[in-house]
Amino acid sequence: MAVRPDRSVASGTIAWTQVRDEIRARGLRWTAQRRRILEVLEATRGHVTGSELVERCRERDPATTPSTVYRTLDVLEELGYLSHSHSAAGREEFHVMPEAEHAHLQCRVCGRTWELDADEAESVVDPVARSHGFAADLGHLTILGRCAVCVSAEAAEPRLPA
Amino acid sequence: MAVRPDRSVASGTIAWTQVRDEIRARGLRWTAQRRRILEVLEATRGHVTGSELVERCRERDPATTPSTVYRTLDVLEELGYLSHSHSAAGREEFHVMPEAEHAHLQCRVCGRTWELDADEAESVVDPVARSHGFAADLGHLTILGRCAVCVSAEAAEPRLPA
């Protein structure tokens, strides 16, 4: 559904003049609120939650309303400028224009996360593509579990050392 | 972390006398509220959200409090009698004593879900086990995407038929 437009800028950076034009071209409207959200996104790297973005918008304009921010994030995701996955807690985490689609690994013990590049993510979902004809949304995928470090820490300390 | 005790009952059924005994053995307490939640779970098949369980408890006792239900669900999951994954919307979905650990496929277009048996789920997470030493939590895994039916429907109807 989400269309990913071509981009002429460095990866990880939103070309906001392009966003503005595309929004207008679709009969949507370029508003001060949307421009502000885009500014915040421009200054954002990596993963962010919606409430973090609301907070950052409020730093620039205390009058910022959460519903406006969340609705704009929906629009931008629909247009392909954002994607999201879910943290272990189930909360949405937005990715600002990831240079390439990637999936995630998150350790439920230490909380650290890793990104799986497109190739590796592809090899993960290959079995379901073959057996079910299922077209997985790689960017949405987060695999929860225990990382190598935490697994071996558990093995070393099977019970509380009395 | 969650310990999965041996069970002598049919799969998909909670042996609530065993839950009671295990709760007491751990210094926890067997209360009327917990018994009621167990009764509701006994009558439940497949996947359920927390709010659905609150609602079903209220049918039996209108005085049911959400926080009590959610806290009990946490306890039962800790003890290994429940597991949860997340729907496309990110909400928790509980599985009552699944006969075997299984992962999920969910179509974001039609909403249907499929269960991946343990073998298939294993083959999905095998690449990350090999390359990262990552021990994935299969029961928590939901792969979102488009099912075979919806993919071919899209291909057949590339644009709105004018």
Place this chain on the structure above:
DNA sequence: CACGCTATCGCAACACGTAGCGATAAGAGG
């Protein structure tokens, strides 16, 4: 530039959980 359509806004109410707190009661021990 003024007009009109309607997308978007802010607000208030709601939904779903979570967390802290003082009161209650489970249940172990005598």
Place this chain on the structure above:
DNA sequence: CCTCTTATCGCTACGTGTTGCGATAGCGTG
């Protein structure tokens, strides 16, 4: 059966989003 410890309860307030609605304001058109 009484006592004591403390796990659990219900309550309230909070956090994070979502939704419906009436008012506002983009922006395409003449």
